[in-house]
Amino acid sequence: MSQDVSHTEHGHEDAHEIEHLQAHIKTYWIIFWALIVGTILTVGVPYLIHFENHVYNVILGLAIATAKASLVCLFFMHLNAEKKLIYWMIVLSVFGAISLFILTALAYWDHTLSYEW
Amino acid sequence: MQIPYEVEERPDTGVYNAKLGIWLFLASEIMLFGGLFSAYIFLRLGAPEGSWPDHVLWDLPGLINTAILILSSVTVVLSYIYVKLNNFMMFRVCMIITLVCAGLFMGIKSFEYNGKFHHFGAFMKDTSKPQGYGEQITGHVIGENEDFFLVAADSRQPIDWLSARELKKQSPAHQKLASEHDAVHHGPVFNHPGIIPTGDKYKPKSLEHKIKVAIGKEKHKEHDVFKVMKDQIFRHSMFTPGYNAYFAIYFTMTGLHALHVIGGAVVLAYFCFIDHKRFFTNRKHFGNRIEVAGLFWHFVDLVWIFLFPILYLL
């Protein structure tokens, strides 16, 4: 739907277009509230649920954050309807970031060392 | 000379130059913050068990700032839509709300920073520990002479950073029992001989304290005052980046993020107040510029969405 947004040819908006854009405005506010709820959840969860292992709390917190982030990406940044080229750029940077995270973390775990003096 | 596709989309790629440009820039930004995030992971994994401060920041300002940034994200995308809708009035209103949000964000951030810079912490010597120090005391320095600091100690002390986590592992009944007796209710207790209770009370004057008391986050209107003997201190400082690994990464990440907020706000302000003539001469081009700046702004929001939980909550 927001494809039209980025496609709008300059200089003319017919009624149809305007309708579309106005529908967008509504979506944005829905997303806004979804994000606010997400934020409250992230804050609330550590108070409400204590997992045996703190790691699960971390994972849950990051999961909510990721969900929120994807809402921002998909709707505010129009990634729900973007050009293929842009997707490729994102795939590349995600590849880079993931290899940086995963491999440094792995290298951390697999060191034959002890952290004592 | 005219650069092609500065305004119009190139048919086979479907984008105009600046749009591809900003996405590439964002890709590099992802890697920039990615570097810092992987530093965070590394530092946190490497921290000795229990020494990573857990939930040490007051989360309310962070929460408000999150909401502010989300709101500004909406308004910035709305301003773009209003450019499309040829509604200059609404464009400007949305943009100004965005800028106000940016200002609020920075205001709250500096309030937080300022609080940290006036917050004191000392690591007490303990040769039986591998790192050379044992207990920590945090609070506000209310007096000092050459022998000791007079510290109004926080209700929740670093020792509780660990015990709070330990506590969570216990059964609910146990937890309830423990929490009734914990430091938050009875004031902090120290074992280190270098920390001497004076029996005095001190009423903090800071705004932060007042708000915390008002919303029930802080149970003590007054803080216990301790003498912290200087010759027993291993290391002491304010809550500056050098205080510990956590504050180092906290200040670096939020500082860099704040620079992005400022940069983004400057650009948006430029479009709102100086470049706005373009709205009437070449609206398509203007819309592109707003879209691109907006993408950057969303990214700033996006980074915060991750920073907030990892630095404030987890």
Place this chain on the structure above:
Amino acid sequence: MQEATATASHGDHSHDHHDHEPLSFWSKYVFSTDHKVIGIQYAITALLSLMGGFIMMMLMRWQLAYPGESIPFVGNLLENVTGGAQGGMVVNGVMQPQFYNALGAMHGTIMVFLGVVPLGFAAFGNYVMPLQIGAPDMAFPRLNMASFWTFLPGALIMFLSFLVPGGAAKSGWTSYSPLAATADQPQGPTIEFFSKFLSDEGALFMASIFNGQSLWLIAMVFLISSSLLGSVNVIVTTVQLRAKGMSWMRMPYFVWAILVTAFLLLLAFPPLEAAGIMQLMDRVAHTSFFMPAGLYVGGEVLNSYAGGGSPLLWQHLFWFLGHPEVYVMLLPAVGIVAEVIACNTRKPLWGYKSLVFGSIALGLLSFIVWAHHMYMTGMGAKVSAFFQTTTTIISIPSVIILTALLISLWGGSIRFNTPMLFAIAFLPMFGIGGLTGIPLAFSSIGSYLHDSYYVIGHFHYVVAPGVIFGLFAGVYHWYPKVTGRKMNEFLGKLHFWPTLICMNLIFAPMFIQGMAGMHRRWYDGGATYELSEPVLHWNIVMTWAAFIMFVAQIPFIWNFFTAWFNGQKVGTNPWNATTLDWQTPFPAPHGNFAGPVTVYRGPYEYSVPGADKDYTPQNEPDVIPEKETKEVKA
């Protein structure tokens, strides 16, 4: 006039660039937004930096061959410049260890970040790439200018850091922390200087900035920002501004090489920027990102640092850039070599597609091999198995690329002009360098060779007779494009042959020294160690070869400057090349092409059977279908 035509061909008045009125000297040559001028600005800065790196290297080589002997000619000068005897860098004309380390670190940094990358990626990328795809300029001309003007301060800070008290950064180009974090602590004279204007704390703070290592970091932040701007620009230009008909597979290989390089810079550099900021925090704000607790330095435990950091973190972030960086150096050079080879064999490149996909594979893989520089940090079996595998895999695309270039020679009609000599010498030289990378890739034997002169030999073979030769080829090849004059062939050969011989005399013995157990960054060239005894004499050979090589650069420098004014005048397409960079008017105006460009064919249509000349430019319309051409001929 061509400018006018180019500008007149469109009528968008909202546009900001107005080239109608004649430009002042400043906006034409200094603050220019023309990609060609910026390219030349980069090229000159980079060549001067290469020169600087070369001179530093010669000082080091003197010390390596004649440890403890005073430096001839310049010893006293250096002593005065670096703060005299109490500066502790050069004493009585004799280089001191700290100065050697500073030279080593700065030689590496300057060669890599100020010499090779700016010349290969920024200068050739800027000058040639838009021409080759038929673009009027870079996509963001002002960003391009900004990129150069962020690069230049970075470069100046880097060079000038030799002059601050305590000297330039001295922890290697890798700047491993905690060495880098604890080196160059605020220097007395600097504090004294600043305390004239500031409070004690302020002076201390300024002194923690104005010292070698901090300035190195600050300069790096400038350089990284500059290359980020540059790479965004390059990618957008390649994707968006290709001329009509210039499909992906019709792009000259050089454009592909630059494109992949730009992606590497874009994605690999930011983590180092983050790391640089963190190390700067360590130095200035007393954090300890890269330092564990309880370091005992200079006679006391560093209590002012909180600890809790990890030295390995720096290494990960550095090498996450560091490895892609080596391909950033390599790929533009390979691109140049491919162009020069295609042009001077008068035939298409063999395996164009394998070159392209090989480079893309190289680019992708280069993100997941970095830890092969860190085998010695106590890496476990699993992770090292992963990195050994990826490192071996990454050598495959290199083999494919090199093989394709080699086979391209077969069946050609090879013109041995200077650019071609440098280009084909690149092949075996890079071959040696690349092949010696293979034993390093295996952690078990790499652990024997790690940090030895074998490694120095490995990478210098790739960067010096490899990449530098590629860049020389580029300079000779595109010189007529820039100046309208050819460089002198005889002087070119006088430059090539001695350089080739000296390069090998310098770097081949390094493999022997390395195998014999000599390690790098040894101020006295190994005299302390008994194991270097049997191979120590090579130091003298290498040093003199380096000096002779410097003499061999004089024809080049002479040639470079004199040919500008009295080189042989040539037309627009002196090499009879097919790619678009040779199809513009001369001198190419701001906006490059006289009119709209349309591309009809692939990049290397040399010696097309049946064509009337042995090259068919990419933009030459197919007036007559090929079949008819044949009939006409028959």
Place this chain on the structure above:
Amino acid sequence: MLNNLLQITQNASEHGTQIDFFLEAAHWFMLVLFVGWTTFFLYTIYRFWQRRSPKADYNGVQNHASSHIEIYVILIEAVLLLGFAFPLWAKQVNKIPPEGENVLKVHAIAYQFGWFFHYPGEDGVLGRKNPIFISGGDPKSQVGLDRSDPFAADDIVTLTVMRAPVNTPVIVDVTSRDVIHNYAVAHMRVSQDAIPGMRVPIWFTPIRTGEFEIICAQLCGAGHYSMKGILNIQTQAEFQAWAESQAPKKPQAVEPEAPADPPTEPEVTPVEAEGSAVAISSTSGS
């Protein structure tokens, strides 16, 4: 052969033989590739010189020989990886011999610019060390040995010279007290970064006696070039005699298996079996 041509240092450790073989194999592989390619290269530029080949061939090489060669290259690299690289490294980092019996354990502490070596002494347990105890003076204070730790009483700390008996696996825990160094002994084919805050074990079995140089293989400051240690591989008897001479005198009963060497209590008890085993008594004491 190629190794010798390149003047490799003479191997002095058990696993070094495999390393040398691997190095040799890798270099042969490289040599073959290099000679093959160079021959082709030289012939091509000779044959297709413009003078001899005035007209270029548009199509060039038509067959796919190069793909076959590339596949062989991949295969050989796979063999090098799976056959040599993985097992060798796995052995180095995973098959560290269990401490105690027949194994000498040493803790190497690098500093700017030199080496300390910390031996567990008779009890076989390294005493606790802590940077906060570091002070100038004797090596023990220099490495921050905690004198209150009972295990520390019999520990030996030496400066610069590390001694080890021949034919005995040696585990060296490498660490640093300031910046990153590297414990490299070329003759032993080992190299390990000494990273502050971490302690990384490496191990090797010396098979020759003699003095070998310990190289600092990581830039560590002004004195890096001269940060040399000595690895003194002695016969077992010699080593034992030295260890005894270092041991503190203790009013304890002489152990049963100790050799007749009355004045000091034995630190090391040799059990000559196949010339490879030496027992560092770890059962008694402590």
